[in-house]
Amino acid sequence: MEKLMITGGRPLHGTVSISGAKNSAIALIPAAILAESEVILDNLPILSDVAVYAEILEDLGASVSREGSQMKIDPSSIKSIPMPNGSVKKLRASYYMMGAMLGRFKEAMIGLPGGCNFEPRPIDQHIKGFEALGATVTNEHGSIYLHAKELRGAKIYLDVSSVGATINIMLAAARAKGSTIIENAAKEPEIIDVATLLNSMGAVIKGAGTETIRIEGVSELHGCRHSIIPDRIQAGTYMIAAAATRGDVLIDNVIPKHMEAMTAKLLEMGVHIEELDESIRVVGQRNYEAVDVKALVYPGFPTDLQSPMTSLLTQAEGVSVLSDFVYSSRFKHVPELARMGAKIRVEGRSAIIEGSKLNAAKVKATDLRAGAALVIAGLTVEEGVTEVGGVEFIDRGYDNIVENFRHLGAEIWRETE
């Protein structure tokens, strides 16, 4: 097991280039199995979740090769094989194999997904969508069995605008007979990215990025080449780290429009921000104002930046209230930050954060973004060494995190426990 060691107190300076988005990559890779020929993905991040997804496809007989940030997937010899255990248990997004296999083979057997379990994460809306398309879905001994004689387009109203359910239904509906309409669809940029790939493969999808998505099913999809959008959550994490260390960092290869909720909150706190075409410069200040943050679905403040933001708010003067309206109890980072001297109490779906100086401590990440929060907290500590365990969670979602922070002047390194 590895841990990160951090000697903080150094303002971050320089430029960091953001890789492709995890939450796009791990939907685009399964989407590729809907094609009959090779799909090439560019700007792929180097993450453990991506490596695990490549394994899943290889286990099914696809040919997958990777060179740097490019992955070539030839799904022509893929087979329908049950996947009750193994790699599918290692990540959350293995649920996309349900929609992709259903679209391609009209059947699938997949173990319930793993990944970050900061609270119960139901998949009832995914199942409701598959059933509406004509599939029979059963849950037996921890695996989901899906089968359809034929997939037929349907009108599906999502009770919650779920990212995963929206994408999963798009995957299955792309090769169903007739039209599908998803109402109350999620609007996250990664959904547009998946629709763009599917349309380049020959699918007919309109409205991705709005609450109504229309899909005209087609009988066959072909290979194509696609470049993945930048990771807005990694970008937001570096913006927060720059502000927290009172540094001056240019975050490059971002889509500033995707960062609006983050940028607005930093400006409200008193952080200096310059927005350029494909980059954002964050200049930290000595004093920050306490603010209230509400994590919501896109274009609201992202829940995935809620934990890193908690660490920054410990550096503000006064009391901030951070509420998560997507995941009501995503606060496993709070007791760990408390070990570092943070004054935070959780009430219902809110964390109430009082500004305070943090101290070095031995802490443990229990999920990906909790890990990012602890690294940021460690970077602000002026004396001593902070030890962050649970690095395997951080490696799920941060491409080259140690090298990137070192390049920005941080003293951070890996050690084996």
Ligand SMILES: CC(=O)N[C@H]1[C@@H](OP(=O)(O)OP(=O)(O)OC[C@H]2O[C@@H](n3ccc(=O)[nH]c3=O)[C@H](O)[C@@H]2O)O[C@H](CO)[C@@H](O)[C@@H]1O
């Ligand atoms: C692989 C991936 O892209 N993960 C992201 C995706 O997760 P994921 O797709 O799992 O998250 P959802 O958008 O589905 O979840 C949003 C909310 O809907 C609820 N819900 C969801 C599905 C369902 O069938 N029933 C239900 O009740 C969830 O419990 C949660 O409260 O979006 C989340 C919210 O932006 C992010 O935190 C994750 O990083």
Ligand SMILES: C=C(OP(=O)(O)O)C(=O)O
């Ligand atoms: C929760 C996250 O990811 P996943 O849904 O893949 O667990 C995340 O990226 O913060």
